[in-house]
Amino acid sequence: MTTKTIEIDPLLNTLCQTLQQQLQSRNIDNPAMIGIHTGGAWIATRLHQMLGLSEALGMLDISFYRDDFTRIGINPEVKPSHLPFNVDDRHIILIDDVLYTGRTIRAALNEIFDYGRPASVMLATLVDRSNGRELPIQPDACGITLDTKTQQHVNLTGPEPLRLTIG
Amino acid sequence: MNKRNIQLDDNNRLRHFLSIEGLKRHILTDILDTAESLSGVTQQTVKKVPLLRGKTVVNLFFEASTRTRTTFELAAKRLSADVLNINLATSATSKGETLLDTLRNLEAMHCDMFVVRHVNSGAAHFIASHAAPHISIINAGDGRHAHPTQAMLDMFTIRRAKGEFYKLKVAIVGDIEHSRVARSQIHALSTLGVEEIRIISPATLVPACCETLGVHVYHDMRQGLEDVDVVIMLRLQNERMETALLPSEHEYYRLYGLTEEKLALAKPDAIIMHPGPINRGVEIDSQVADGPRSVILEQVTHGIAVRMAVMSMAMQSHLADAHSSALESSE
Amino acid sequence: MKFSIRNGRIINPASPGNQRDTIGDIAIDNGRIIAVGKLPSGFSAEREIDASNLIVCPGLIDLRAHLREPGQEHKATISSESRAAASAGITTLCCPPDTQPIIDTPAVATLIHDQAANAGLTHVLPLGALTQNLAGKQLSEMAALKDAGCVGVSNAMRPMADYQVARRALQYAATHGLSVFIHAEDPALSNQGCAHEGAVATRLGLPGIPSAAETVAVASYLALIEATGARAHFCMLTTASAVTQVARARYDGLPVSADVSAHHLHLTELDVLDFDSQCHVRPPLRTQRDCDALRQGLADGTLSAICSDHQPHENDAKLSPFSTTAAGISGLETLLPLSLKLCEDSNMDIVDVISRLTTGPADILGIEAGKLASGHAADICIFDPEQYWTLSLDNIVSRGHNSPFLNWELKGKVTHTLLNGKITYEA
Numbered sequence: 001m002t003t004k005t006i007e008i009d010p011l012l013n014t015l016c017q018t019l020q021q022q023l024q025s026r027n028i029d030n031p032a033m034i035g036i037h038t039g040g041a042w043i044a045t046r047l048h049q050m051l052g053l054s055e056a057l058g059m060l061d062i063s064f065y066r067d068d069f070t071r072i073g074i075n076p077e078v079k080p081s082h083l084p085f086n087v088d089d090r091h092i093i094l095i096d097d098v099l100y101t102g103r104t105i106r107a108a109l110n111e112i113f114d115y116g117r118p119a120s121v122m123l124a125t126l127v128d129r130s131n132g133r134e135l136p137i138q139p140d141a142c143g144i145t146l147d148t149k150t151q152q153h154v155n156l157t158g159p160e161p162l163r164l165t166i167g
Numbered sequence: 168m169n170k171r172n173i174q175l176d177d178n179n180r181l182r183h184f185l186s187i188e189g190l191k192r193h194i195l196t197d198i199l200d201t202a203e204s205l206s207g208v209t210q211q212t213v214k215k216v217p218l219l220r221g222k223t224v225v226n227l228f229f230e231a232s233t234r235t236r237t238t239f240e241l242a243a244k245r246l247s248a249d250v251l252n253i254n255l256a257t258s259a260t261s262k263g264e265t266l267l268d269t270l271r272n273l274e275a276m277h278c279d280m281f282v283v284r285h286v287n288s289g290a291a292h293f294i295a296s297h298a299a300p301h302i303s304i305i306n307a308g309d310g311r312h313a314h315p316t317q318a319m320l321d322m323f324t325i326r327r328a329k330g331e332f333y334k335l336k337v338a339i340v341g342d343i344e345h346s347r348v349a350r351s352q353i354h355a356l357s358t359l360g361v362e363e364i365r366i367i368s369p370a371t372l373v374p375a376c377c378e379t380l381g382v383h384v385y386h387d388m389r390q391g392l393e394d395v396d397v398v399i400m401l402r403l404q405n406e407r408m409e410t411a412l413l414p415s416e417h418e419y420y421r422l423y424g425l426t427e428e429k430l431a432l433a434k435p436d437a438i439i440m441h442p443g444p445i446n447r448g449v450e451i452d453s454q455v456a457d458g459p460r461s462v463i464l465e466q467v468t469h470g471i472a473v474r475m476a477v478m479s480m481a482m483q484s485h486l487a488d489a490h491s492s493a494l495e496s497s498e
Numbered sequence: 499m500k501f502s503i504r505n506g507r508i509i510n511p512a513s514p515g516n517q518r519d520t521i522g523d524i525a526i527d528n529g530r531i532i533a534v535g536k537l538p539s540g541f542s543a544e545r546e547i548d549a550s551n552l553i554v555c556p557g558l559i560d561l562r563a564h565l566r567e568p569g570q571e572h573k574a575t576i577s578s579e580s581r582a583a584a585s586a587g588i589t590t591l592c593c594p595p596d597t598q599p600i601i602d603t604p605a606v607a608t609l610i611h612d613q614a615a616n617a618g619l620t621h622v623l624p625l626g627a628l629t630q631n632l633a634g635k636q637l638s639e640m641a642a643l644k645d646a647g648c649v650g651v652s653n654a655m656r657p658m659a660d661y662q663v664a665r666r667a668l669q670y671a672a673t674h675g676l677s678v679f680i681h682a683e684d685p686a687l688s689n690q691g692c693a694h695e696g697a698v699a700t701r702l703g704l705p706g707i708p709s710a711a712e713t714v715a716v717a718s719y720l721a722l723i724e725a726t727g728a729r730a731h732f733c734m735l736t737t738a739s740a741v742t743q744v745a746r747a748r749y750d751g752l753p754v755s756a757d758v759s760a761h762h763l764h765l766t767e768l769d770v771l772d773f774d775s776q777c778h779v780r781p782p783l784r785t786q787r788d789c790d791a792l793r794q795g796l797a798d799g800t801l802s803a804i805c806s807d808h809q810p811h812e813n814d815a816k817l818s819p820f821s822t823t824a825a826g827i828s829g830l831e832t833l834l835p836l837s838l839k840l841c842e843d844s845n846m847d848i849v850d851v852i853s854r855l856t857t858g859p860a861d862i863l864g865i866e867a868g869k870l871a872s873g874h875a876a877d878i879c880i881f882d883p884e885q886y887w888t889l890s891l892d893n894i895v896s897r898g899h900n901s902p903f904l905n906w907e908l909k910g911k912v913t914h915t916l917l918n919g920k921i922t923y924e925a
Binding site: 290292293310311313350376379 | 697699700701702703708814817818822
């Protein structure tokens with residue numbers, strides 16, 4: 001199985017531009033950003049800086065909200081979720097590294113709603129694996145769309161340096 | 168004759184939590200690590216996670232206990248489970264209903280987990296060996312045999328305070344013979360690989376063949392406390408005076424009570440633990456119990472996270488069988 | 499009815515030296531043995547049993563079997579357990595007095611005798627109560643009990659009020675020529691215990707019965723036996739210490755004997771691990787060292803009998819946390835195979851093993867039984883010593899299914915049992 005590496009920076013730029021367009025067309029001027037551990041958090045850290053957001057970055061660990069925890073078991077090394085802002089009535093940008101089946105995003109939404117009622121949630125992912133979606137979830141912004149087979153893996157490693165591999 | 172461990176499912180994951188004995192070290196450390204993750208939950212604004220949502224946990228207490236029952240109840244609720252409290256200390260079984268019949272009646276109400284406290288040793292094992300396949304049993308204390316969640320929260324407390332287990336000298340002081348907590352602690356400390364486990368107790372309160380558990384027995388507290396890193400005090404019950412096991416609280420306190428003076432023999436950074444409730448002035452001085460090296464109150468806090476960990480781990484095994492999908496976890 | 503048993507390996511411990519283990523025939527007529535070794539000339543049997551490759555021995559005598567009748571017929575009855583005994587080669591059973599009502603009146607002894615006679619499958623010899631109501635305070639009417647057929651007296655497992663009562667009971671029994679069957683367990687030392695006080699009970703948090711509970715009682719009773727001259731028998735010893743004490747007493751000429759249960763010869767405290775209530779017995783299973791000493795004591799004759807201590811229970815009695823379960827094993831059907839196992843496990847001679855099940859108990863009870871001899875009742879056991887079999891819920895005859903030996907591979911299966919010259923069991 002050949003592994004292919006994809007350059008991150010161009011993807012981040014695309015993502016950033018698309019996000020800025022989205023924010024403008026929706027008239028959102030003070031979004032709060034939340035990154036999903038682990039890969040989404042790394043991406044969110046970069047984007048947070050690139051977009052120059054003033055509000056502190058929030059991090060979410062969705063391990064306890066997964067719908068398949070009973071099959072794969074509880075990951076003993078869960079980092080705590082940390083949202084340094086009130087979620088109520090805020091426009092949230094939710095960041096993840098790879099969107100595939102959509103279950104992670106569903107779990108993240110559930111968790112966010114446990115904290116409060118946001119005004120809106122936008123989804124931005126670095127990679128959209130367009131084959132394999134199991135839930136009606138689509139990104140509002142993404143760095144690249146990949147047509148991948150089930151057996152393939154798309155992995156982001158990091159935090160320094162960030163590397164995206166397909167294998 | 169290799170009997171399968173009743174506590175583990177076919178995939179060697181925790182299904183029942185009945186006793187520390189029989190569990191390998193990695194399961195104990197998994198419990199500690201999971202508790203560590205979950206301890207963050209109790210400090211968040213949203214103090215709940217949906218791990219046990221839709222599940223019903225029954226607190227089946229045949230022996231009265233407010234403190235243990237409330238921590239289990241809190242732990243279950245923080246996992247989003249529904250909780251039923253059944254206090255049988257005064258009801259049906261005293262009218263002659265067998266333990267099995269009580270169990271079957273409750274099973275008929277489609278509960279998922281029983282947290283059981285019972286006055287007879289082996290009760291939790293008995294219930295687990297007769298429980299329907301989809302049910303998990305958590306032992307909240309059976310007779311003198313085991314109190315595994317207490318031992319785990321004690322280990323959690325030790326790990327938080329000391330980091331590693333392998334260099335520690337741990338002393339357990341008091342009535343070991345009648346203590347299920349002590350037995351579970353000894354097994355846990357041993358499995359987690361501490362350097363030395365000491366029992367400090369009058370001869371009448373040391374169980375027969377105690378050394379076979381892997382402990383050193385001391386009758387002199389000063390000798391026993393020398394250089395220890397952790398001191399665990401056990402509660403002394405009044406009945407011990409009545410049955411020719413001890414002469415008086417006074418003499419017990421003189422010989423085995425933890426005072427500042429005796430504590431000075433332990434390491435300067437030794438921690439003091441007690442499963443509670445404390446008998447001030449009998450097994451421990453107020454000064455020591457409230458002092459800087461006491462972690463007694465922290466033990467109570469840790470109890471919730473540890474019980475959340477145990478309950479989630481035990482629940483996952485029987486739900487896993489329902490999943491037939493071989494899909495990888497989503498990205 | 500004329501029977502002949504042909505070509506069997508006759509093991510008859512009562513015979514002199516070289517005649518204890520021979521190949522031969524047995525002739526039976528009218529319920530009695532008329533010849534051992536060679537059939538009388540001209541003897542024509544109506545039924546001939548071919549005992550080639552089988553062992554023929556006296557019908558086994560079980561010193562202690564609880565038949566549960568009268569009073570606990572939900573567990574078992576004299577009829578059901580007689581049938582189990584017959585299937586196990588046992589032709590005489592001795593039952594203890596702790597029935598409900600207790601065998602402290604002649605009427606109860608007669609009832610048991612009549613029930614056994616009705617069933618007609620084994621002889622049942624009752625032990626009378628040593629004290630009224632087994633309360634350990636007042637002497638029972640031992641003379642009347644003896645007249646009603648009691649072969650001895652016992653206080654079962656109930657405590658005596660104090661040693662003064664015990665001493666007087668021993669004296670009184672002695673004057674009527676009754677042996678006293680003693681369960682040596684000091685009540686204060688055994689306290690609330692349910693398992694041997696040792697490493698396993700400590701691990702399981704089970705209240706323990708220390709060895710001292712037995713050794714203290716044995717020592718005290720030995721002193722009383724010496725003082726009163728009573729004939730006494732210690733039931734089911736379990737400690738190495740007690741075996742030594744009894745050996746010494748016998749050496750010194752005291753009229754004492756002792757037995758051991760079949761399960762104490764094979765199980766130890768380790769079998770209680772996992773809270774297996776099938777191994778909840780009283781007195782408890784002790785250490786390997788004790789087990790070894792019991793086997794040694796059996797081999798050298800200090801312990802002259804193996805009993806089953808048969809205790810059939812309904813299933814519910816074993817279905818609860820360990821200490822709340824009823825103690826006891828349903829043991830009739832494993833008595834023979836477990837005893838035979840000693841030939842392999844501890845190199846005991848098979849003739850000695852058979853004698854612990856026949857002449858040994860007969861001597862203890864003071865009865866004419868346990869021997870194959872002309873003129874004696876034809877109580878005979880025929881078994882295949884090489885046959886492997888498994889006791890399971892499908893084939894167990896006793897109403898009590900409580901046995902830790904279920905699904906063990908057992909060696910030695912009864913093929914025929916005769917009582918008074920009548921076949922009471924045939925495989």
